[in-house]
Amino acid sequence: GAGVSQTPSNKVTEKGKYVELRCDPISGHTALYWYRQSLGQGPEFLIYFQGTGAADDSGLPNDRFFAVRPEGSVSTLKIQRTERGDSAVYLCASSLGGRGADTQYFGPGTRLTVL
């Protein structure tokens, strides 16, 4: 079946601009996660949704970052007033979301470059 998809695959923007990154999770997965991976580093947790609500947004670096999942499926990560330090690969993952630990399946990521 289809895996997690993310669009766009690459996004180049200018400092100060607003960007939206989209994630389509695996069908039936109720949990959705966003991570940020800087060059030479492992992924860094940003936010986790269970259904439509953000169950844990403790990883969002500041109030320029915001994510939504209005219908419990597709999610959008929004970054306002982008800065050069926001350049990274933004990864989305989804999981079944049941009780207990479950496997997170990652998408290919969106590479964001802020000039």
Next chain:
Amino acid sequence: TQLLEQSPQFLSIQEGENLTVYCNSSSVFSSLQWYRQEPGEGPVLLVTVVTGGEVKKLKRLTFQFGDARKDSSLHITAAQPGDTGLYLCAGALDGSARQLTFGSGTQLTVLP
């Protein structure tokens, strides 16, 4: 400060050699996972270990969780060029494993 330290950061070996990658922390984890990531793709889960001292084998890969659940190792026997990739460990501090803390990774290159 990285909660999970991985070593070595880079490793280049010849086909057929054995290698071990380490993942260390001062924190106790409920579970620890190992992923492999290839360029332009997201990480793919290889294994999850949950019990201190646990050893899991996946073909030529052997994973071990430390007795105190603070560290883990990945051993590859007779490495092949197809093993090339970024190996990441990730720890979960609670049983749900919702928020994963990743190490910085070990970039493995296996030369033919």
